[in-house]
Amino acid sequence: MTRAGIVRSALIGLLTAGLAVPLALLVAASMADRWFWPALTPDRLTRDAWGSLLAGGRLGGAAATSVALAAATAVLATGLALPLGRALARLRGWRRGLGAAAAFLPIAVPPIALATGLQLSLLSMGLGGSFAGVLLAHTVPALGYASLYFLGLFALLDPRIEDEARSLGAPRVEVWRRVLIPMLRRPIAEALALAFLVSWAQVPLTLLIGGGAVRTLPVEVLAFVRAGQDRYAATGALLLLAPGIAALALGLSARRAEAAPL
């Protein structure tokens, strides 16, 4: 083997280990009953963390809250971002720069900074510590990501397609219903997935706005890790990985299906 070949094999080995070792460790930790120093493998296995998840224990409740929150955030953010991104893409010159900066702002500002200001506004609306308050807070960064996504997309899309539909007599609602939405089915699905994942992984906004009352999966996992409850922490962490892996797999298969000749 050449020197370059050895380096390449070593890198592929490292990449594989970087995926497999953490994953195997999480799976083992999620089922380890006793795993004292310096044992390399658990002494005894248990299914109680996974069982409590299925039985709707603390982890199960948190997972349900997270799914509901992320799904609602995805719908809200995508619904707002689609017209917003389209409007921003129609701008030219400094207005376009300003619009892109506005969409970028909630992403660039550290979440902790976003949370302090949002907390006061939401508290004054009586939404602190509530599901609705956390939903609105999650929507802010999710809307930023989704608007930038649609801005990029509409910048590439020929606006004459819409003009043509309108010149053929379609009212505005029909242009959306019959032209834009069917054409954008996949981008809409991707924006939904993006916004879902932004909410799904969110920690500081949930902690500050939810004030400990809204217990999402990341909030519980953080608490379990800090309390040294490794089994529950690992189970929750594996669960946190699931939607991202699903989105990646679906995206890849959709791309492959599109690339395949008819």
Next chain:
Amino acid sequence: MTPRRVPLAALLAALPTLVGVGYAAAAAVGLAGYGGRGLSLDRVVRVLGESAVWRGVAFTLVTAAAATLLAGAAAVLLAVAFRGSAPGDRLARTLAALPLPMPHLVAAATFVFLFSQSGLFARLLHAAGLAASPAEVPALVYDRLGLGLVLALAWKELPFLALLGFSVLAARGPELEETARSLGADPRQVFRHVTWPMLWRGLLPGAIAVFTFVAGSYEAAVLLAPSDPLALPLLTYERWTDPDLARRGDAFVLVLVGVAVAAAAVVVHEWARARWAPFEQ
């Protein structure tokens, strides 16, 4: 939405953030919030005069820069090594991209399981006879230098930068490099004058985004960073939830410091883009 109404739409998108930051700015100078008693710079001066704040800011900037550089260097290595169309290249590109949707919290929690003083790495050291007890294992979690934090964040951000590197080389690489070769450049010159400049300019926007994100990240710091110096996001959270209401207002000054770091990164990004845009035509 007509084009005329668009600045309004942009304003709406930015409004929650602007309200938040504006409120923080007003509260920092005593015009709003807890203990606001009219315009005064006392709080700003006092908070910015604390050495804990400056050590926290320095810690955050240094660890974020180190994690970004580490991930960037690894991304360049992978992009150059696996740019071809052989099965091994494609496999490596997929492996590098797969952890992309992993939440930061999962990366940090996994890192704790792997590298805490009784984690898997420590047990492997023991099995190899290199450490008799957990106390002899080098601390990578809560360590003062933030080494564990840097490694975990670099691992987490690598897939994003690697994907960017792959796409930069795939989109523009072959043509320009072929031109350089046909003009008589040897492989070393092609890399130095074509591939490398193209890669780092292509990676720069992504690297700046990573830096901003990492510097503001709360969940990785809370699991891996030391309590002294206290990283900026942790310090902000600590003040904001302080039982003493008068001290809570200090968080607003720290929020402004965090926003200033992010804004500086965006300015550097725009400067670099304007500087290099003419070469990209």
